[in-house]
Amino acid sequence: MTTAERSPVTGILTPVQLDYTYAASAEESRFLRGLAEGKILGQRCPRCEKVYVPPRGACPVDGVPTRDEVELPDRGIVTTFCIVNVPFLGQRIKPPYVSAYILLEGADIPFLHLVLGCEASEVRMGMRVEAVWKPRDEWTTSMENIDHFRPTGEPDAAYESFAAHL
Amino acid sequence: MRDVAVVGFAQRQMKEFEGSPTMVELLVPIIGELYEQTGWTKADIDFWCSGSSDYLAGRSFSFVSAVDAIGTLPPVNESHVEMDAAWALYEAWVKIQTGEVDTALVYGFGKSSAGQLRRTLALQLDPYVLTPLWPDTVSIAAMQARLGLEQDLWDEKTLAEVVARSRAAAGDNPYAVLSGDVSVADLLAEPLFCDPLRRHDCAPVSDGAAAIVLAAGDRARSVADRPAWITGFQHRTDAQALGVRDLTRSPSAAAAGEAAGVEGVDTAEVYAPFSHQEPILRRELGLDESVTVNPSGGPLCGNPMFSAGLVRIGEAATRVMAGTSDKALGHATSGPALQQNLVCVVEGRN
Numbered sequence: 001m002t003t004a005e006r007s008p009v010t011g012i013l014t015p016v017q018l019d020y021t022y023a024a025s026a027e028e029s030r031f032l033r034g035l036a037e038g039k040i041l042g043q044r045c046p047r048c049e050k051v052y053v054p055p056r057g058a059c060p061v062d063g064v065p066t067r068d069e070v071e072l073p074d075r076g077i078v079t080t081f082c083i084v085n086v087p088f089l090g091q092r093i094k095p096p097y098v099s100a101y102i103l104l105e106g107a108d109i110p111f112l113h114l115v116l117g118c119e120a121s122e123v124r125m126g127m128r129v130e131a132v133w134k135p136r137d138e139w140t141t142s143m144e145n146i147d148h149f150r151p152t153g154e155p156d157a158a159y160e161s162f163a164a165h166l
Numbered sequence: 167m168r169d170v171a172v173v174g175f176a177q178r179q180m181k182e183f184e185g186s187p188t189m190v191e192l193l194v195p196i197i198g199e200l201y202e203q204t205g206w207t208k209a210d211i212d213f214w215c216s217g218s219s220d221y222l223a224g225r226s227f228s229f230v231s232a233v234d235a236i237g238t239l240p241p242v243n244e245s246h247v248e249m250d251a252a253w254a255l256y257e258a259w260v261k262i263q264t265g266e267v268d269t270a271l272v273y274g275f276g277k278s279s280a281g282q283l284r285r286t287l288a289l290q291l292d293p294y295v296l297t298p299l300w301p302d303t304v305s306i307a308a309m310q311a312r313l314g315l316e317q318d319l320w321d322e323k324t325l326a327e328v329v330a331r332s333r334a335a336a337g338d339n340p341y342a343v344l345s346g347d348v349s350v351a352d353l354l355a356e357p358l359f360c361d362p363l364r365r366h367d368c369a370p371v372s373d374g375a376a377a378i379v380l381a382a383g384d385r386a387r388s389v390a391d392r393p394a395w396i397t398g399f400q401h402r403t404d405a406q407a408l409g410v411r412d413l414t415r416s417p418s419a420a421a422a423g424e425a426a427g428v429e430g431v432d433t434a435e436v437y438a439p440f441s442h443q444e445p446i447l448r449r450e451l452g453l454d455e456s457v458t459v460n461p462s463g464g465p466l467c468g469n470p471m472f473s474a475g476l477v478r479i480g481e482a483a484t485r486v487m488a489g490t491s492d493k494a495l496g497h498a499t500s501g502p503a504l505q506q507n508l509v510c511v512v513e514g515r516n
Contacts, residue, residue, distance in 0.1 A: 012298070014298045016289065018224070018282070018285060018289075020187075020224030020281045021279075022187070022280065024186065025185045025186040025190070026185065057186065057190035057191040057235070058191075058194050058235050058237070059237065060233070060238060061238065061239040063236050063237025064194070
């Protein structure tokens with residue numbers, strides 16, 4: 001046997017490509033259509049009265065559909081965050097920048113978004129932020145209509161006020 | 167062994183589910199229906215187990231999102247299998263056998279229409295020598311059908327008869343995706359789809375979800391007049407490599423059936439997603455002409471992936487609970503060309 005025949009095969013390449021058509025749920029659809037009009041729509045659980053944004057098919061606490069729609073303001077607080085220092089493929093902002101959990105006023109669940117408009121090192125838990133929307137003519141049925149959140153400069157929220165949402 | 171019975175069953179099937187691939191919107195009313203059937207609440211369910219596939223949903227941890235449908239405060243005892251929910255039912259049955267729990271709710275869901283099912287299922291094959299060739303499910307089934315045709319194990323007319331009988335039976339099944347009277351001659355006049363299979367020989371790609379409630383002993387007797395007692399529950403598997411198998415046989419189906427004690431069943435719901443697989447299963451499970459096979463219409467009339475096996479057991483148990491059957495089997499399959507098989511035997515006691 002030649003050396004090539006004796007050497008082990010250490011890897012093979014098997015490309016996998018599958019295409020999916022994602023259908024948004026009825027709740028997600030209302031949320032996305034709301035964004036196209038500059039509105040942030042959540043839903044309230046009829047049992048525990050928690051407000052979910054984006055809304056979901058069932059309250060994960062009670063397992064019942066959340067049907068009551070609630071329009072939420074585009075301002076809230078940073079509950080927790082991370083500073084992205086690592087470059088990766090497709091990155092659109094130069095590190096360091098901040099990904100944060102934003103808890104809108106009146107919502108009971110935070111969602112992930114960007115916090116820009118200040119040094120990454122200045123971002124902190126409890127910091128009050130507001131949405132910076134893209135120009136209206138760029139709005140689509142997308143979360144990206146909100147370009148990022150920026151600090152409002154108001155005094156921070158007390159830890160106890162958001163401790164339950166961490 | 168503890169006496170364990172099926173005491174509730176609910177399902178939804180459709181050609182295309184319009185909602186999200188986590189199918190929470192479909193699971194909420196199904197679970198609600200089971201609460202109505204049993205008179206129970208979430209607090210009465212000791213254990214939850216589900217079957218689904220991220221490959222079908224096209225997103226990771228889709229089963230975690232589906233748990234929203236249960237509601238998890240206070241926390242629930244929960245598990246999941248990346249298999250048809252028939253195997254989730256098996257896990258729940260074992261869990262009850264351990265004595266740790268007395269009741270369980272098992273659910274399965276799948277939105278095949280989100281992707282291309284026959285390609286997605288190619289990923290269950292050997293990843294080194296088979297998957298790179300992308301032999302899809304229908305092509306593998308066609309090879310299996312061809313082998314049987316050439317050995318005179320079945321002919322085209324037999325296959326068309328399976329389809330015609332299934333479609334007619336599905337007339338009574340409100341969840342069937344396909345149903346109605348079709349003649350064997352008309353079916354045989356249809357063009358070939360994947361030679362030698364015609365389109366109607368293949369289960370329709372469809373979506374759906376289903377759930378079953380299991381309960382032990384007195385818990386079962388307290389909610390059902392005639393619980394469907396599980397007297398045998400077994401699963402077996404054959405080699406994964408297609409080349410080492412005789413594709414006209416399914417030894418694992420025979421072994422599971424024998425171990426589960428299928429003798430004397432009057433009704434059988436078998437998971438044969440291709441028409442020629444019904445004669446294979448009849449032979450392996452020893453089902454003669456006296457046995458009513460797929461009174462629901464079976465998977466040829468609706469094949470909601472990852473719940474269709476559970477549906478077979480649910481359909482069998484429903485007939486026992488209704489008193490139209492005394493002993494029935496539900497069969498589930500997984501893997502390529504009937505590679506892995508599960509048999510659940512249920513009996514009524516007066």
